[in-house]
């Protein structure tokens with residue numbers, strides 16, 4: 310218990326000391342609170358002070374702002390004043406300068422006037438001087454002329470006196486001649502006397518002659534023999550004359566037979582024309598042929614696989630092998646695209662083989678039909694090579710026309726051949742035979758004569774083809790014009806359609822027949838479909854125009870194939886079809902060459918061209934009529 314009390318006591322002591330400590334601490338804290346209170350009152354005082362400072366500062370700011378506003382306004386007034394002053398100064402200066410300029414202008418005018426007067430005075434002086442000089446020269450010339458006249462008249466007098474002298478001498482000579490004449494007359498009298506003497510001599514000679522007659526009798530025998538010979542010869546000449554008469558009769562018979570043969574020939578020519586055109590009609594009035602050009606081993610590689618399944622028989626088929634395709638199952642297939650046309654020419658074919666096929670159409674043009682031969686295909690597929698190279702269709706066709714026209718002369722035909730060469734570029738016509746500087750400038754007009762079904766191109770140069778050489782001249786002019794244009798619009802020939810037109814007018818003087826045919830040889834612009842997004846500007850316009858005109862050509866052929874006679878054909882939708890209106894359709898014969906590049910890179914374009922050609926191939930166009938008149 311005691312221990313517990315002790316422990317309690319000790320705990321009480323500890324609590325007491327703790328309480329004492331606490332009291333101490335409270336005291337310390339109270340003194341700190343008092344300190345803090347003092348600080349807070351200090352802060353309140355400072356705060357009040359600051360508030361009053363702030364108020365002061367605000368009022369100061371307001372005053373400063375007002376002052377600033379006043380200063381700004383003053384400054385604005387000052388600037389306005391200065392501006393006004395500056396404007397006034399400027400006006401003063403301008404006035405001053407204007408006055409000075411006027412003064413200077415007046416001065417320069419006065420100076421110019423003075424100078425002009427001086428010049429005029431100088432000119433007057435010079436004129437006077439020249440007039441004086443002229444007068445002196447005139448006087449000098451006059452005296453020279455007078456002197457010359459005097460000299461000439463003296464010379465004339467000398468010549469006259471010389472002539473008189475010569476006349477006198479001639480008179481004297483005439484007297485001498487007269488005297489000589491008298492002498493000759495005397496001589497003549499003497500000669501007459503001599504003649505009389507000679508006559509006497511002659512009489513004696515006649516006597517001698519009668520004596521010689523006796524001698525003549527001896528010659529009679531031989532004379533008779535000679536006569537017998539002459540008789541014999543005379544009888545021979547009669548035989549000859551009979552033979553001659555016989556020959557003459559036979560010759561007349563031969564002439565008659567020849568005339569009959571000629572007549573028969575004429576009839577046969579008419580029959581040939583009929584049959585030829587029947588054959589052409591049976592073949593159809595629109596024909597399509599395909600030509601695949603060879604690869605150039607120096608510059609081209611990777612050719613496409615192109616097959617010609619019937620090249621040993623008909624040569625009408627072509628198959629293009631596409632690229633290998635792998636299916637989802639992993640099997641590889643090769644697409645092949647087969648086409649057939651009236652004729653397919655492989656890469657080994659030559660221009661002469663191609664021409665053999667078209668020569669019959671050229672003949673039809675001479676017989677009075679309108680014929681149109683096109684080359685269609687992408688750039689570089691061989692259109693120009695086939696159509697207008699040195700041994701291409703244009704030179705060959707014209708050569709055939711000359712040869713044939715010459716042959717037909719025997720049958721009474723006389724042909725006039727006239728050529729035009731025009732281009733359709735960006736839906737405008739250009740004359741390839743005109744001056745190169747007129748290209749894209751000179752306007753050509755197309756005139757159609759619906760009654761005659763013929764077309765004339767106004768303002769275009771027409772060349773009379775009176776010799777085969779003229780064709781090469783024409784080709785050269787056209788080439789030159791296009792190469793000039795090429796520098797302006799890059800590879801012009803690929804971007805324009807060129808149309809070579811031959812008008813063939815034949816008249817038969819024997820039968821009175823007349824035929825008018827036209828042969829159009831057309832090298833179309835490259836058919837490749839450029840993506841519009843990849844071209845722009847002038848090139849885009851070209852491309853749009855090419856695409857438009859080629860698709861219009863397709864539309865026209867399509868309309869001709871599907872519409873009845875007299876149905877609407879949209880010739881007017883493009884310049885090309887408008888120009889060829891009477892050479893496309895019922896009244897004409899059309900041949901389209903689709904040209905194909907052999908390269909793999911061009912495969913897609915080749916397929917597009919072949920597709921277009923197939924559409925044309927499947928078109929049937931009505932029977933052609935020839936433009937022949939009798940009268």
Ligand SMILES: Nc1ncnc2c1ncn2[C@@H]1O[C@H](COP(=O)(O)OP(=O)(O)OP(=O)(O)O)[C@@H](O)[C@H]1O
Pocket residue numbers: 601602603656658686687688689690691692693694695800802803804834835904
């Ligand atoms: N049958 C062929 N035999 C040999 N070479 C050919 C044949 N066809 C075309 N070529 C050659 O191929 C190239 C392209 O031919 P070409 O210029 O005729 O093409 P194009 O279709 O007329 O082109 P563009 O539209 O540019 O005028 C030329 O170098 C030409 O000589």
